[in-house]
Amino acid sequence: MAVQILKHIIFSVSKPKPKPQLLSQFSTSSSTPPSDQSHNLIATVVSLLTHHRSKSRWNHLLSLCRSGLTPTQFSQIALGLKNNPHLALHFFSFTQHKSLCKHSLSSYATIIHILSRARLIGPARDVIxxxxxxxxxxxxLKLFEVLVKTYRECGSAPFVFDLLIKCCLEVKNIEKIETCVDIVRMLMxxxxxxxxxxxxALIWEVSRGKGVISGYEIYREVFGLDSDATAGIGKDVKRVVRVxxxxxxxxxxxxxxxxxGAFEKVxxxxxxxxxxxxxxxxYSYSVLMAVFCEERRMREAEKLxxxxxxxxxxHDVVAYNTIIGGFCEIGEMPRAEEFFREMGLSGVESSSVTFEHLVNGYCRAGDVDSAILVYNDMCRKGFEPEGSTIEVLIGELCDKRRVFEALDILKARVVKFGLFPTEKSYMFLIKGLCEEGKMEEALxxxxxxxxxxFEPSLEIYSSFIDGYMKEGNVEMATMLRxxxxxxxxxxxDG
Structure with a gap:
């Protein structure tokens, strides 16, 4: 339905020519001609703003426009200033701050065109x-319609529609994304x-909002890679792809x-x-390398x-982190350390992710002492560890019956980083303390x-029950059961 609306908008305002160029076929009529009195006011304001340099011109403008300006009058004045886009923008801002004009889509469109043709991207996007x-x-689609109708009169450039699309995509709303797709199709x-x-940007947001398969379909369409050259825009329209x-x-x-997780598609x-x-x-290499690492195809990752x-x-920090993480995942810590050393020698600064990979890798390999060395180095460099990394380290220490070291690590991270421990971290500590008979500390x-x-789980109850039974406190164990x-x-029941 939206596509049909857009087709009606564009074709109803166009005048067919043998060789249309860009948007020159769009209508030049955006408003009714001003009356003589209004025309005189428009000319006076344009002259005042153009030729008077003193700050008093803005006070003079207020006295001239005591009754305010209509959107049409604003548009005509702005068009008189279009060769001085900064002044046109100042005028627009002045009308907003002083409530001189109740702006319509038509007056917004005028200043958007003026700013866009001057490549004043930030202000243009703000107005959009x-x-x-x-x-x-x-x-x-109303704003697009108005921009189309006022396009030629404002001497605009196609870039204005890029700005409109990007602003719509910022909303990250499925309806707005579909509107952007329709706009691109109509322009094509x-x-x-x-x-x-x-x-x-369109492909990215379609992939995010509707899935990457939809994003891939848009990619095929906008770059003219479909077998049907008119897919998505109507059989009667010839499409030209310039990008x-x-x-x-x-x-x-x-x-x-x-x-x-569609690795084969990557x-x-x-x-x-x-x-x-x-x-x-x-970045391209890093994504493909990540696929190889996920599938434990490390020889192919090294070839890449x-x-x-x-x-x-x-090789940047993302590439190094990717291959280091791959080797850590399969427990090849010597190779991971080789790349870590190469990273430092190459002048690439390590990140918290680098250390997270190494700590997790050493814990998986059962080398908790190396994991602690890397962890301490990480903390010295000021990196904040993830709760999941603390969890893995605490779990490994508790397995090695070094529960008080684990408890010290947790306490230090809570104090220094305000870390919110995971439920598993608490479970590992409680289980470890109960196994060592440290019931008061466990409580x-x-x-x-x-x-x-966190609510106590069955595993935590079991740990306390086993701990009390070991020390002969049958009464407490029975109460807990x-x-x-x-x-x-x-x-x-709940």
Whole structure:
């Protein structure tokens, strides 16, 4: 339905020509001609703002426009200032601050065009955001319609539609995303293509909101890669594609497929990127390398690493973290350490992720002493550990019956970083303390755990019961068994 509305908008305001160029076919009529009195006011204001340099001109403007300005009058004045876009913007801001004009979509469109043609991107986007929130912008395509109608009169450039699309995408709303898709299709139906960065943003948001398969379909469409050259825009319209995908296009697709676990599709996109003659960058390599690491194909990951070196693609922190994490995952800590040392020698600063990988890797390998050394180094460098990393380290220490070291680590992280411990961290500590017969300490940890909002699990009850039984406190063990049973019944009834 939206596509039909847009087709009606564009074709109803166009005048067919043998060789249409860009948006020159759009209507030049955006408002009714001003009356003589209004025309005199417009001319006077334009002259005042253009030729008077003193600050008093703004006070003079207030006295001239005691009754305010209509949106049409504002648009005509702004058009008289379009060769001085900064002044036009100042005038627009002045009318807002002094409530001189109750702006409409038409007056917003005028200043948007003026700012866009001058490449004043930030201010143009600010006005577009305001216009998108206007009650007038209903239905959802209304602002696009008005921009189309006022396009030629304002001497605008297609770039204005890139800004509109990107502002709509900022909302991260499915309806707005679909509106952007419709706008791109309608522009393409007139032989226009938005910038590749806009296409990439559209692909990214469609993938995020509707799934990467939908994002891939949009990619095929906007870059003219469908077998049907008119897919999505109507059989009677010839489409001209003026942009080609770049490395960021393929990165967006690969990341989308990677996040959804479609690893084979990541490799397919990589092949397609090569087929279309697009050279991968470091981020591209890192995504494919992450796939190889996830699938434990570390020899292929290393080959990719060497390919980067052969092609003079510098390894950045993401690339190093990816391959270090891959080796840590399979327990090949010597290789992980080799890349870690190379990282330092290459002048690439390690990040918290680097240390997280190494700590987790050493814990998986059962080398808790090395894990603690890396962990201490991490803390000295000022990196804040994730709760999941603390959990793994505490679990490994408790398994090695070094529960008080684990307890010290938890306390230190809570004090220094305000860490919110995980439920498993508490469980490991309580179980370890109970196994060592430190029941008072275990009760303190359990009290802190409850204070954090965690309910004692069956495993924690079992740990306390076993601990009390070991020290011969049958009465306490019996009471806990009864309490555990009552909690089970309560949870079942709830």
């Amino acid at each position: 955001r305001v216009a998108l929130r206007s009650p007038e912008n209903d239905p959802k 139906s007139r032989g226009l293509s938005v910038k590749v960065s806009t296409c990439n 080609r995908p770049n490395v960021h296009t393929f990165n967006a697709l690969m990341v989308g497929f990677y996040r959804e 490799e397919d996109v990589w092949v397609e990127m090569a087929r279309l003659g697009c050279e991968p960058d470091c 690493w060497e390919e980067m070196r052969d092609k003079n693609v510098e 303190k940890v359990q009290a802190e755990m409850v204070g954090k909002g 009864k309490e555990m049973f009552e909690n089970q019944v309560r949870q079942a």
